[in-house]
Amino acid sequence: MKLKEIVSCIGAEILYGENLLDTVEIENAYASDLMSDVLAFAWPGTLLLTGLTNVQIVRTAQMMDIPAVVFVRGKRPQEEAVSLAKNVGMPLLVSSMSMYETCGLLYKAGLSPCIIPSREA
């Protein structure tokens, strides 16, 4: 799914990356407020949805080859997060809906989850 379709699916506000909406292609999404979770489970190329707003969320996404981030509940990321995203060319979106509703709409639209590997006992 093109990032552009994701924007219209959840009615997102585009904080940065207007010109990248047609080029970024996304198959999966991962939603979390824990960085280590993202590091453990998010697949490369995954869209990240989060309620966190600090610069580290963009840094984490950058480290994990996550192409774009959606901030939920209408939360706006901190200024440092936006400027880092601009530096690395990472689109940032804001959804005014809850995490659940935002994810639900994207799931319904066909965005797949990152499968959590079954855990050793």
Next chain:
Amino acid sequence: MDSHYEVEFTVRGDDFLAAGEASNQIKETLIMLGVPSAISRRASVITYEAEMNLVIHSGGGTLRAVITPEKLTIQATDRGPGIPDLHLAMREGFSTAPDRVREMGFGAGMGLPNIKRNSDNLEIESEVGKGTTLTATILFHEGPGDRR
């Protein structure tokens, strides 16, 4: 690839704005050297978790990466408080991170387990009051790249 390539960065304690810069530089170095993406991704998890531990728990230290044709070695060294019970620290969910760190999305106690999962070999030497040295190795020719 050159037979031996080494980069080292200073990581400041409690500097959450800069945290991750060293890891990102190492990532760029690996890409520049042509290291396969499956390996550089494992390296990213290790460096980033280790760097965050330097920032959060140690008061700062150094993050180093050594690349040879056989392996990548990532080393995080600090002269911080040390880890009293290493066995406990390795456990998923164990964390002594303060609330303000948790509010930033860190301190889930998954860092060391994440590092272990992505390493072919992991050694942690720690002495209370003296500091901690974490050495993680990824072998380039061992089985299929991504073991996650």
